[in-house]
Amino acid sequence: MTSLLDILDVEPQGDDVFAGSSSGMIQHLFGGQLLGQSVVAAGRTVEGREINSLHGYFLHAGDGRRPVEYQVQRTRDGRSFSSRRVVGMQDGHQIWTADLSYHTGETGFERAEESPPSLPPEELPSFMEGMRATMGTDSEWDDFDIQWGGPWPPMGRAPEGLPPHNQFWFRFNKELPADPVINAAVLAYVSDLSFLTPVLLPHGAFMWSRGIRATSLDHAVWFHRPFSVDEWLLYDQYSPVISRGRGFAMGGISAADRGRVASTAQEGMIRSTT
Numbered sequence: 001m002t003s004l005l006d007i008l009d010v011e012p013q014g015d016d017v018f019a020g021s022s023s024g025m026i027q028h029l030f031g032g033q034l035l036g037q038s039v040v041a042a043g044r045t046v047e048g049r050e051i052n053s054l055h056g057y058f059l060h061a062g063d064g065r066r067p068v069e070y071q072v073q074r075t076r077d078g079r080s081f082s083s084r085r086v087v088g089m090q091d092g093h094q095i096w097t098a099d100l101s102y103h104t105g106e107t108g109f110e111r112a113e114e115s116p117p118s119l120p121p122e123e124l125p126s127f128m129e130g131m132r133a134t135m136g137t138d139s140e141w142d143d144f145d146i147q148w149g150g151p152w153p154p155m156g157r158a159p160e161g162l163p164p165h166n167q168f169w170f171r172f173n174k175e176l177p178a179d180p181v182i183n184a185a186v187l188a189y190v191s192d193l194s195f196l197t198p199v200l201l202p203h204g205a206f207m208w209s210r211g212i213r214a215t216s217l218d219h220a221v222w223f224h225r226p227f228s229v230d231e232w233l234l235y236d237q238y239s240p241v242i243s244r245g246r247g248f249a250m251g252g253i254s255a256a257d258r259g260r261v262a263s264t265a266q267e268g269m270i271r272s273t274t
Contacts, residue, residue, distance in 0.1 A: 002021075002023045002140055003140060003143055003174065004036075004140040004141075004143045004144075004172075004174075004186065004189065005143070005174065005177070005182070006021070007020070007021055007022065007023060007033060007036075007037070007140055008020075008036050008037060008040050008182060008185045008186070008189070009040070010037050010040050010041050010044075010070060012044070013069070016045055016071070016072040016073070016074065017069060017070065017071050017072070018037075018040075018041040018044070018069070018070045018072070019067055019068075019069055019070075020033070020037035020041070020067060020068045020069075020070060021067050022063075022064050022065060022066060022067060022068070023064065023139065023140050027063065027064055027065060028061060028062075028063075028064055029061065029062030029063060029064040029068075029090075029095075030064065030192065031058055031192040031216045031219060032188065032189040032190065032191065032192035032193065033064075033068075033189065034056065034058070034062070034068065034088055034095075034096045034098075035054065035056060035098075035185075035188040035189060035191065035192060035219060035221070036185040036186065036188045036189035037068065037070060037088075037185070038054070038056065038070060038086040038088065038096070038098045038100065038188075039051060039054065039100070039181065039184050039185040039188050040181055040182065040185045041070040041072050041086055042072050042084040042086050042098075042100045043102075043181035043184070043185075044072075044181070045072050045074060045084060046082050046084065046102045048104065049081075049082050049102035049103055049104050049105075050102060050103065050105065050180055050184070050223070051100060051101070051102055051181075051184050051223050052081075052101050052102060052103040052222065052223050053100070053101045053220070053221065053222045053223065054098055054099070054100045054101075054188060054219075054220065054221045055098065055099050055100075055218070055219075055220045056096060056097065056098035056099075056218060056219050056220070057096070057097050057098070057217070057218045058095070058096060058215075058216050058217060058218065058219070059094055059095055059096060059097065060093060060094070060095040061095070061215075062088075062090050062095045062096070063090060063091075066090060066091065067090075068088050068089065068090050068095070068096075069088070069089040069090070070086050070087070070088055070089075071086070071087045071089065072084055072085070072086050073085040073086075073087070075099075080103060080104050080106070081101060081102065081103055081104075082101070082102040083099065083100070083101055083102070084099070084100045084102070085097070085098070085099050085100075086098045086099075086100065112224065112225065112258065112259035112260045112261075113252065113254075113259055113260045114254075114259045114260075115234055115254035115255070115256055115259060115260075116167065116234070116236045116252070116254070118149050118167055118169070118234055118236075119149060121145070121147035121169035121232050122147070124147040124148055124149050124168075124169065125147065125148050125152055125153075126145075126146065126147060126148070127146040127147065127148040127168060128141060128142070128144065128145070128146055143172060143173060143174050144170055144171065144172060144173060144190070145169075145170065145171050145173050146168055146169070146170045146193075147168060147169040147170075148168045149166075149167040149168050149169065149234075150165070150166035150167055150168060150194075150197065150201075151166075151201065151206075157204055157205055157206070157209050157210075158200075158201055158204050158205060158206055158209075159204060160202070160203065160204035161202060161204075162201040162202060162204075163201065163202065164198045164199065164201055164202050164238060164239040164240070165198055165201070165236075165237070165238050165239075166194065166197045166198045166201065166237045166238075167234060167235060167236045167237060168193075168194070168234075168235055169232050169233065169234050169235075170190055170193075170229075170232075170233055170235060171229065171230055171231060171232045171233065172186055172229040172230045173230070176228070176229065176230045183227070183228060183229055184223060186229040187221070187223075187227070187229050187233075187253065187262060188221055190229075190235070191219070191221050191235075191251070191253070191262070191264045192216065192219060192266075193235075194206075194207055194237070195216070195219075195237060195249050195251065195264070195266045195268075196214045196216070196239075196247055196249060196266065196268040196270065197237065198237045198238055198239040198249055199214075199239040199242050199247030199248070199249055199268065199270060200212065200214065200247070200270065201239075203242075210274075211272055211273050211274035212270070212271075212272060212273070213269075213270075213271040213272075213273055214247075214268055214269070214270050214271075215268055215269045216266055216267075216268045217246070217266075217267045217268055217269055218266065218267055219264070219265075219266045220264065220265045220266070221262060221263070221264050222262060222263045222264075223261070223262050224260060224261055224262055224263065225258065225260075225261050226261070227253075227255055227258075227261035227262070231255060232255075232256060233253050233254065233255055233261070234253070234254045234255075234256070235251060235252075235253050236251060236252045236253075236254065237249055237250070237251045238250055238251070242270060245269060245270060245271065246267055246268065246269055246270065247267070247268050247270045248265070248266070248267050249265070249266050249267075249268075250263070250264065250265050251263065251264035251265070251266075252264075
């Protein structure tokens with residue numbers, strides 16, 4: 001079985017170029033893999049600063065059975081912030097680009113939104129049971145516990161008229177290296193899971209529903225405060241609008257005892273093929 005840590009452990013190729021492997025489980029490359037591997041590749045070129053934001057664009061569909069080459073550009077190293085640009089290449093074609101920002105961290109005002117209402121994870125159904133039934137047991141998703149707080153089951157079609165809101169708890173269930181880059185990369189990987197689902201729920205569908213084609217166009221993550229992905233984190237997702245074939249979603253990731261630790265946003269192309 002390919003573990004997520006193996007996938008995220010990009011290999012240096014020299015001159016700020018890194019090679020990222022894929023699990024080979026699915027043909028369509030999961031966007032979270034590009035997010036997580038970019039965090040690691042760029043993070044290997046920064047010292048003494050932690051990531052505070054990531055903004056990426058999915059340019060072309062990638063092949064989940066082939067490796068990705070990441071070219072890192074050192075765009076800025078200032079007194080407090082550093083910036084990196086990452087270009088993801090596959091078979092000589094650019095499929096992904098991302099801009100990442102890093103900050104030294106400073107003291108000042110502190111405030112965070114509290115965790116939104118939710119049942120505790122132990123009272124919710126396991127999303128992984130459905131994933132294993134679909135993809136088998138040999139998957140990097142086996143490295144997670146995911147308890148689903150949204151409409152259940154999250155496959156097929158949903159009742160029409162549901163609110164544009166979805167949430168789930170997650171935690172990494174394997175030993176986590178003492179490396180803040182890997183910790184951030186794991187969160188970035190999960191941040192793409194089911195993100196366009198709240199866009200579709202009012203229309204009686206999930207991302208995986210037959211007759212629905214949902215494709216991510218861009219993705220952003222802001223890292224606000226310390227967290228660890230081996231503790232339970234609640235991912236709350238909401239969609240305020242869908243129009244002209246594009247749906248928009250926003251998310252907040254919270255620790256139960258500290259409130260929000262990260263925020264996310266994504267726009268996706270939504271098409272009905274029926």
